[in-house]
Amino acid sequence: MALNGIDISNWQSGINLAVVPCDFVVIKATEGTGYVNPDYERAYRQAKTAGKCLGIYHYASGGNIQAEAEYFLKNAGSRVGEAMLVLDWEGRSNPAFGVNDREWVKAWCNYISTKTSVNPVIYVQQSMMSRLQNIGNYGLWVAQYASMEPIGYQENPWNEGAYACVMRQYSSSGRLSGWNGNLDLNKFYGDRQAWSRYAGKGNQTTSEKPSEEEENQEGTTLDLVFFGRCVENLEMGKNGKAGLEPDMEKCRG
Structure with a gap:
């Protein structure tokens, strides 16, 4: 069972989510500590009324970790426990990207998890997956x-x-009825109940702390939560193709 859906930002302001076919919608909420998507609240209300599975994301600016996490939570408000919480980890306007990826992302996710009892999902391009090795019990939403x-x-x-x-973004040039423009297309590997588990409070799971050797190990393995199970030692890019990984956020805004 899988769900089809889209993620949107200010670039899709005014989109009618009751008309565009989608099982779920992930909406940009915040960026850094000073930006809120002006269409965030309208889009969220419309998607909720239309019965969509809901998600909201924070675009990381690589600044003060606690400040960015608190800014996201302030604007998430009562949506915590209802919407999947997502960290968007990309390179645009993010000096920490490619420098201390694992440390920044892990600290942000740990802070959100501690404050909300919800484990966020991490959006990342496929070529950066190995940099988030042993990140903890946080599912990955991979773009390729x-x-x-x-x-x-x-x-x-x-x-x-x-x-x-957990989820795959496979196009930023998607075309769907009800919207005259490009959309990001995604596949979530689960049903509505599985989505609710990622969104709901208490979705945290306990795993053993990796050894110091495992913490420092580099390679092509990744530990992550996949519908409540820890999937270990997965080979990346089995067919050797890297695929296209454009700056998605530059297109989304």
Whole structure:
């Protein structure tokens, strides 16, 4: 069982989420410590009324970790426990990207988890997955594209199965009825109940702390929570193809 859905930001302001076909919507809420998506609240209300599975994300600016986490939580408000919480980890306007990825992301997620009893999901491009090795019990939403050609929902996205993830973004050139423009297309590997588990409070699971050797190990393995199970030692990029990994946030805003 899987769900098809989209993620949106200010670039899709005014989109009618009751008309565009999607099982779920992940909406940009905040960026850094000074930006709130002006269409965030309207889009969220409309998606909720339309019965969509809900998610909200924070675009990391790589600044003060606690300040960015608190800013996100302030604007998330009562949506915590109802919407999947997501950290968007990309390179644009983020000096920590490619420098101390694991430390920053882990600290932000740990802070959110401690404050809310919800484990956030991490959005990241496929080539950066190994930098988040042993990150903890935080699911990954992985972006990797076969091309930039316009497409609709795909039952079996390109390179599916090469690595494990909670959710896969396989296009930023998606075309769906009800919106005259590009959309990010995603596949969530679970049903509505599984989505609710990621969104709901108490979704934390306990795992043994990795040894110092495991903490410092580099390679092509990743530990992550996949529907409540710890998936260990997964090979990345089995077919050797890197795929397209454009600056998605630059397109989304």
